[in-house]
Amino acid sequence: MRVDLLTREYPPEVYGGAGVHVAELTAALRSGTDTDVRVRAFGAFRDEEGVWAYRTPAGLENANGALQALGTDVQMAADVEGADLVHSHTWYANAAGRLAQLTHGIPHVVTAHSLEPLRPWKAEQLGGGYRLSSWMERESFEQADAVVAVSKAMRADILRSYPSIDPAKVHVVYNGIDVDEWKPDVDHDAVRALGIDPDRPSVVFVGRITRQKGLPYLLRAVASLPPEVQIVLCAGAPDTPEIMAEVTGLVEDLREHRDGVVWIDRMLAHEEIVKVLSAGTVFVCPSIYEPLGIVNLEAMACGIPVVGTGTGGIPEVVADGLTGRIVPIDQATDGTGTPTDPDKYVADLAAALNEVLSDIGLAKLMGRAGRLRVETEFTWDAIATRTRAVYDQVLAVR
DSSP states (O other): OEEEEEESOBTTBOOSHHHHHHHHHHHHHHHHSSOEEEEEEESSOOOSTTEEEEOOOTTOTTSOHHHHHHHHHHHHHHHTTTOSEEEEEHHHHHHHHHHHHHHHOOOEEEEESOOGGGOTTHHHHHTTHHHHHHHHHHHHHHHOSEEEESSHHHHHHHHHHOTTSOGGGEEEOOOOBOTTTSSOOOOHHHHHHTTOOTTSOEEEEEEESSGGGTHHHHHHHGGGSOTTOEEEEEEEOOSSHHHHHHHHHHHHHHHHHOSOEEEEOSOOOHHHHHHHHHHOSEEEEOOSOOSSOHHHHHHHHTTOOEEEESSTTHHHHSOBTTTEEEEOOOBOTTTTOOBSSHHHHHHHHHHHHHHHHTOHHHHHHHHHHHHHHHHHHOBHHHHHHHHHHHHHHHHHTO
16 A cells, blocks of 8 residues: 655654654654555755655745645645545644645545644734635545544544544544663753752743643743742744744743743754653643643653643543543633633643642652553554554455
8 A cells, every 4th residue: 555645744844743743754664554544744954864845936936835834735646646645633634645645546544733713822923824724624524534632631632623624534643652662761961051959949832932831821830839849941943923922031030039940942952852851750741722731741751740721632642640640621612721720721831830840759750640641542653553443444345
């Protein structure tokens, strides 16, 4: 079976969880199943066999980002001829899958890593392109032969956002983690070189600076942590100048009242992130929208407990009281995910962090439990097998 995976992100150009997912799924399908996987990705040339890269077509370099993506999708769709099935990831590449489905008469499987109706703040980044990205997603999802949700919560969101989709077509296949690449690696010299004091307890955040990641709420919450606790922010790639300005202001305010606020705004190499996580006391995921959250799996694989928001797929990954703590949240139903009582959410987040930090022995036990959980439930071999089963089911009914 030949499957063409269509994606914006693919190594070395990876910006978030979707890029990690596609890279790991590709490797697992190639090694663990009899699937001929060909990857078609946005961006610069890749020298990996079986991978093709596509740049924005000439004449669209200064166009709205969504129009640039659509132009790239047209090129990708033209080249998938001969594939048995196409599998697209994120709205950036969804249109390529839909166009290939129509042009070549082959099945289209789409994995939902996020949903445009639940990210209205993207209009800040894309302007009118948000209407185009929303249309591309809707058309692709509603016409897909199968939709893969990365969590049960995401499946419910899909069916609520797109009620015309047959529920039988929506399958849950969790994201996975490479437990050989993500494992504890304590290196005090390496983290000191990043400005982190390994002898102090620390709260670690890793993520892009976007509305959905909830970083402003975290920056307010950590103000009430004990003074000896270090705050490590591995945060970059802001969506807009506005969110960057807000985060910068909050960090500056925090530094006026406490030391040990470490902000690393560049994209860290894999081995650096592993060392930062391994040196941390607790990892925090303050997201207000998170279909699953690969970053939580990465933290758990490195043996660090996770404090995460009780939204999306996070409670399906973090076992409350066993591998970390889940912070309750009551959210607006307008698609933004905004806490209805931001002050309460911030206070609850601070309380959960303080609880874990107050008992370092328990925190270490939670970290070990998290490592065991990912080893048993979230391996990429298992995810590849489940994904291939979706392909087989789709082809069987065509």
